[in-house]
Amino acid sequence: MINRDRQWQSHMEMAQIGATPAGGVCRLALSDEDRESRALFVRWAEEAGCTVRVDRVGNIFARRPGTEKELPPVMTGSHLDTQPLGGRFDGAYGVLAGLEVVRSLNDSDTQTRAPIDVVVWTDEEGCRFTSKTMGSMVFTGMVSEEMVCEVLDPDGKSFGDELKRIGYAGSEPCGGYPIKAYFEAHIEQGPLLEQAGIPVGAVVGAQGQRCFIITVTGEEGHAGTLPMDQRRDSFLGAARMTDAINRVAFEFDPVPVATVAHVQVRPNSRNTIAGETKFTIDSRHPDADTLAALEEKMLDACRDIAEDMKLDIAIDRTSVAPPVSFDITLIDSIRNAAKELGIQYMDMFSAAGHDACKLAEIAPTAMIFVPCEKGISHNELENATPEDLAAGTKVLFEVILQAANS
Numbered sequence: 001m002i003n004r005d006r007q008w009q010s011h012m013e014m015a016q017i018g019a020t021p022a023g024g025v026c027r028l029a030l031s032d033e034d035r036e037s038r039a040l041f042v043r044w045a046e047e048a049g050c051t052v053r054v055d056r057v058g059n060i061f062a063r064r065p066g067t068e069k070e071l072p073p074v075m076t077g078s079h080l081d082t083q084p085l086g087g088r089f090d091g092a093y094g095v096l097a098g099l100e101v102v103r104s105l106n107d108s109d110t111q112t113r114a115p116i117d118v119v120v121w122t123d124e125e126g127c128r129f130t131s132k133t134m135g136s137m138v139f140t141g142m143v144s145e146e147m148v149c150e151v152l153d154p155d156g157k158s159f160g161d162e163l164k165r166i167g168y169a170g171s172e173p174c175g176g177y178p179i180k181a182y183f184e185a186h187i188e189q190g191p192l193l194e195q196a197g198i199p200v201g202a203v204v205g206a207q208g209q210r211c212f213i214i215t216v217t218g219e220e221g222h223a224g225t226l227p228m229d230q231r232r233d234s235f236l237g238a239a240r241m242t243d244a245i246n247r248v249a250f251e252f253d254p255v256p257v258a259t260v261a262h263v264q265v266r267p268n269s270r271n272t273i274a275g276e277t278k279f280t281i282d283s284r285h286p287d288a289d290t291l292a293a294l295e296e297k298m299l300d301a302c303r304d305i306a307e308d309m310k311l312d313i314a315i316d317r318t319s320v321a322p323p324v325s326f327d328i329t330l331i332d333s334i335r336n337a338a339k340e341l342g343i344q345y346m347d348m349f350s351a352a353g354h355d356a357c358k359l360a361e362i363a364p365t366a367m368i369f370v371p372c373e374k375g376i377s378h379n380e381l382e383n384a385t386p387e388d389l390a391a392g393t394k395v396l397f398e399v400i401l402q403a404a405n406s
């Protein structure tokens, strides 16, 4: 049976790696902290009798063997990287829930027919190297290993070099083999479960997402001498565009989400007018057509502002992820497991993106959500209770067992 206290202890130990003074975690992808958290996971997995493999983009697979070696694995996991001011549970929960399932199977000496792989995906968060779910996208064949390895962080360090530096450029090819089922446990990152007083969400799908980098180019000039009416201020343009993007979102019903949150200003000097400003747009909606319409309206608004202000604009669409529906058989197995365990559950949609959204392209996939305090996530205050984490893990245990023996 799932050991609530052991799972919580592991969470607290993992959360010490990259711990921030305000109680959160900073473990950027492929940083020293990422390396340390990977090493801790590998140690725990090996202590639990797993064999660990690392693929060429650093995805880690800890395998608990099945009695029938040839069967495709049942896979579960998530990520250990975090936002710069992230929390203790986003990602880590799915990895440690998988580990707890393995430990619990060991406690009762339970064999499964299919092997079970607990996976740590590389760079889910996408806040250091531009695009998110890098490891799972290479694994599922959506992008090439070469492309991902060339991506640079803001300091000009490449994904490939940083992967080697932390010692996780493995030798295994990325993906290319069948997976019986993929389950990902995650905190909800929103308020619905907590508000409903329900410990488990059976996740039926996830909303789509489109991301962009907008580069606005004007002209540098002296902040004291250049008259206001003669300026081509790229930052002022970006600010007006940000406001327009926000207003455009409110024209839709139900309202999509559109966020500008990463801005780079050049030369970033108090007394030089900003010659170039780059900013990101992260836009999301459950309906693919709405997302496409939102893109058109947002980008048109940005182009109009650029024209009015005599600024140049370059638009780079960095990612398009369609809305995802998870596998109905696996969703049912989650519902049934919760019922049999006497754990209240509700169906829900994921507003956040996850590695599971990529896995859904190549394998039957579903997710289990648990509540987090006040729905707060991507925030150092992110919190969850040992009971809720254990409730989700109990359900995960049952559905893995069922999938691995069927």
Ligand code: GLV
Pocket (backbone or CB within 6 Å): 124, 125, 132, 351, 352, 353, 354
């Ligand atoms: C993942 O953290 C996301 O951006 O949804």
Ligand code: MN
Pocket (backbone or CB within 6 Å): 079, 090, 091, 124, 186, 354
């Ligand atoms: Mn996550």
Ligand code: MN
Pocket (backbone or CB within 6 Å): 083, 090, 125, 378
């Ligand atoms: Mn996240």
